[in-house]
Amino acid sequence: MIEAKSLTRRFGSLLAVDRLSFEVEAGEVLGFLGPNGAGKSTSMKMITGYLPPSSGTAVVGGHDIVSDSLAARRLMGYLPEGAPLYGELSVGQFLAFVAGIRGFAGRDARSAVSAAVDRLDLHEVFNQTIDTLSKGFKRRVGLAQAILHDPAVLILDEPTDGLDPNQKHQVRRLIRSMAEDKIIIISTHILEEVEALCSRAMIISRGRIVADATPTELVRRSRYHNAVTLMADRLETAASVLGELDEAREVEIREGRLTVFPSGRGRLYEAISRTLAEEGIEVSEIQLEAGRLDEVFREVTREEAA
Amino acid sequence: MGNTLMIMRRELASYFATPVAYVFIVIFLIMAAAMSFYLGGFYERGIADLEPFFVFHPWLYLFLVPALGMRLWAEERKSGTIELLLTLPIKTGEAILGKFLAAWVFLGLALALTFPIWITVNYLGDPDNGAILTAYLGSWLMAGGFLAISSCLSAATRNQVVAFILAVVVCFLFLLSGLPMVLDLFRGWLPQVLIDTIARMSFLEHFNALSRGVIDVRDVVYFSLVIGVWLIANRVVLEMKRGG
Ligand SMILES: Nc1ncnc2c1ncn2[C@@H]1O[C@H](COP(=O)(O)OP(=O)(O)OP(=O)(O)O)[C@@H](O)[C@H]1O
Ligand SMILES: [Mg+2]
Numbered sequence: 001m002i003e004a005k006s007l008t009r010r011f012g013s014l015l016a017v018d019r020l021s022f023e024v025e026a027g028e029v030l031g032f033l034g035p036n037g038a039g040k041s042t043s044m045k046m047i048t049g050y051l052p053p054s055s056g057t058a059v060v061g062g063h064d065i066v067s068d069s070l071a072a073r074r075l076m077g078y079l080p081e082g083a084p085l086y087g088e089l090s091v092g093q094f095l096a097f098v099a100g101i102r103g104f105a106g107r108d109a110r111s112a113v114s115a116a117v118d119r120l121d122l123h124e125v126f127n128q129t130i131d132t133l134s135k136g137f138k139r140r141v142g143l144a145q146a147i148l149h150d151p152a153v154l155i156l157d158e159p160t161d162g163l164d165p166n167q168k169h170q171v172r173r174l175i176r177s178m179a180e181d182k183i184i185i186i187s188t189h190i191l192e193e194v195e196a197l198c199s200r201a202m203i204i205s206r207g208r209i210v211a212d213a214t215p216t217e218l219v220r221r222s223r224y225h226n227a228v229t230l231m232a233d234r235l236e237t238a239a240s241v242l243g244e245l246d247e248a249r250e251v252e253i254r255e256g257r258l259t260v261f262p263s264g265r266g267r268l269y270e271a272i273s274r275t276l277a278e279e280g281i282e283v284s285e286i287q288l289e290a291g292r293l294d295e296v297f298r299e300v301t302r303e304e305a306a
Numbered sequence: 307m308g309n310t311l312m313i314m315r316r317e318l319a320s321y322f323a324t325p326v327a328y329v330f331i332v333i334f335l336i337m338a339a340a341m342s343f344y345l346g347g348f349y350e351r352g353i354a355d356l357e358p359f360f361v362f363h364p365w366l367y368l369f370l371v372p373a374l375g376m377r378l379w380a381e382e383r384k385s386g387t388i389e390l391l392l393t394l395p396i397k398t399g400e401a402i403l404g405k406f407l408a409a410w411v412f413l414g415l416a417l418a419l420t421f422p423i424w425i426t427v428n429y430l431g432d433p434d435n436g437a438i439l440t441a442y443l444g445s446w447l448m449a450g451g452f453l454a455i456s457s458c459l460s461a462a463t464r465n466q467v468v469a470f471i472l473a474v475v476v477c478f479l480f481l482l483s484g485l486p487m488v489l490d491l492f493r494g495w496l497p498q499v500l501i502d503t504i505a506r507m508s509f510l511e512h513f514n515a516l517s518r519g520v521i522d523v524r525d526v527v528y529f530s531l532v533i534g535v536w537l538i539a540n541r542v543v544l545e546m547k548r549g550g
Contacts, residue, residue, distance in 0.1 A: 045389065048393045049392075049393055050389050050392055050393050050548065051548060052548060070395050070396075070397070073393055073394065073395045074395040076393070078390075078393045080386060080389040080390060080393070081386075082386055084385055084386030084387045084389060084390055085387065085390070086316070086320060086387055087385070088319075088320045088323040088324050089316070089319060089320060089323060090323075093316075093319055097312065097315075097316045098394070100308075100312045101309060101312055101313075101394045101395070101396060102394070102395070103395075129323070145390070
C-alpha cells in the first residue's frame with residue numbers, strides 16, 4: 001500500500017505540490033492527470049525517494065520514504081519523466097547494471113534481464129548503444145529497467161510518451177498484465193489511456209487533488225453524460241423540434257453535429273428517435289454519449305485556475 | 307561495498323565506451339612527457355631519477371583532473387540519470403564513492419601507462435626503484451585529492467564548464483596556498499593561526515617529500531583527509547541540490 005500524507009514540495013516561493021494525501025491499494029492502477037506543471041512529476045519524485053518533501057511524507061509498503069528510504073526504494077520500480085538512461089552503455093550492459101544493484105547475481109541476473117528483455121521486446125537492440133536507439137526503444141529500455149525486479153510498486157512518469165500506436169498498445173497491455181497484484185501509478189496526458197488502463201484517476205491541478213474517482217465516475221460528471229449526439233439532414237429544424245422536448249434541457253450544434261442534453265426527465269434517446277421519425281428527419285448517425293473525459297478535465301482544472 | 311563496486315564498474319564501462327578515455331590518456335601521456343623533458347630537463351640533469359617527471363605532476367593534474375572530474379555529477383544532473391541512480395536502492399555515499407573510485411582508478415591507469423619513462427631511467431642508470439614507487443603512489447594520492455575537489459564541485463552545477471572552472475580555481479588555491487604570494491592576500495585580516503593553517507594546506511608542500519620518494523605519514527594522512535573531507539562535502543552538496 002502507498003499512503004501519501006500531506007506530501008508537500010516548495011521550490012522557492014512556488015508551491016509545486018500542496019498537501020497531497022491519498023492511499024493506493026495493491027491491484028489499483030492509479031492515473032495521475034493534470035495540466036503541465038500541475039505537480040505530477042514532483043509528486044512521483046517524492047514518492048520514489050528522489051526529492052525530499054518540504055513537509056509531509058509517504059509510506060510505501062510500510063516503509064516511510066523519508067526515514068526508511070532504502071527499504072521503500074527496494075519495493076519500487078520507477079520510470080522517471082523522459083526516461084533518462086546511461087546513453088554510452090549498450091542495452092545489455094545497462095540492464096545488467098540495474099540487475100546487479102537490484103541484488104541479482106550470476107544466473108539470476110541473466111534471467112531477470114532476459115525476462116525484462118522479453119516483456120519489452122528488446123532482443124534486436126540488446127547489444128546496441130542506448131544513445132543510438134530511437135525514442136520509442138529508449139522508453140522501452142526505461143520500462144525494462146523499472147520492471148526488472150518485478151516490484152510491488154511501479155511508478156511510471158508518462159510511460160507511453162513518444163511511442164507509436166502499436167507500442168502504446170503493447171505497453172498498455174504490459175501494464176495491464178502486471179496490474180493484478182501491484183500498485184501502479186502512471187502519469188499521462190492521454191485521456192483514452194486513463195479510460196483504457198486505470199482503475200482510478202486522480203486529477204491534480206496546481207499541486208492539489210481536484211478529482212479522485214474511477215474513470216467511469218469521472219466521465220459521468222461530464223455534461224455530455226447521457227446526452228445524444230446526432231447527424232441529420234435538416235439540422236436546424238431538428239434542433240428546434242428537439243429543444244421543445246420535455247426530456248431535453250438544451251441543444252447545441254457544433255461541427256455539423258447536434259447534441260441534445262438530458263433534462264433528467266424521461267428517456268431522452270427514445271424521445272428523440274420517436275420525434276425525428278414523426279418529423280420525417282433523416283438521421284445518418286446517432287449516439288448516446290457516456291461522457292467526455294477531456295471536458296471533465298478542462299472543467300475541474302479551469303475551476304481551480306479561476 | 308558491492309554497490310560501490312558495481313557503480314564503479316558501470317562508470318568505467320562508460321569511460322571506455324566513448325573516446326573520452328583514450329583521448330584523456332593520450333593527452334595525459336604527452337603532457338607528462340613534454341613537461342619532464344622540456345621543462346624538467348630530464349636528460350640534461352644527468353641524474354638517473356624521476357624527479358623532473360614527478361615535480362610537474364601537481365601542474366599536470368591542475369587541469370587534467372578537473373577535466374576528468376567535471377562530468378562526474380554535472381552530467382548525471384544534466385541528463386537526468388541522477389534521478390535513476392538515486393532512486394535505486396543504494397546509499398548516496400555508495401554512489402559518490404563508486405563514481406570517485408572509477409575516476410581515481412582511471413587516473414591510476416593513466417599514471418601507470420607512463421611506465422616507459424621508468425624503464426628509461428633504469429636503462430640509463432641505477433635509480434632507487436623504491437623511491438620511484440613511493441613517488442608514483444604519492445602522485446596517485448595527490449591526484450585523488452584533486453579529484454575529490456572536482457567531484458564535489460561537479461555536484462554543485464549541471465553545467466560541466468562551470469564545474470571545470472570552479473574545480474581548477476579551487477585546486478589552484480590548494481596548490482598555491484603555501485606560496486607567500488597567496489598568504490599575503492590573507493595577511494592582515496586573518497589571524498596568524500589561520501594563515502599557518504592555510505600554509506600547511508598546500509598540495510605542493512605535502513607532495514614535495516613524496517615526490518622524492520620519502521614517505522612521511524603526515525603527508526599521506528593529509529591527502530587522505532583532503533579526499534575524505536571533500537567527498538563528505540560532495541555528499542552534502544548533492545543532498546542540498548537534489549532536484550534543484
Ligand atoms: N527543480 C525545480 N526547480 C524549480 N521549480 C521546479 C522544479 N521542478 C519542478 N518545478 C516546478 O514545479 C511545478 C510542477 O512541476 P512538475 O514537473 O511536477 O509538473 P508536471 O505535473 O509533471 O507537468 P508536466 O505535465 O508538464 O510533466 C512546475 O511549475 C515546475 O516549474
Ligand atoms: Mg511531468
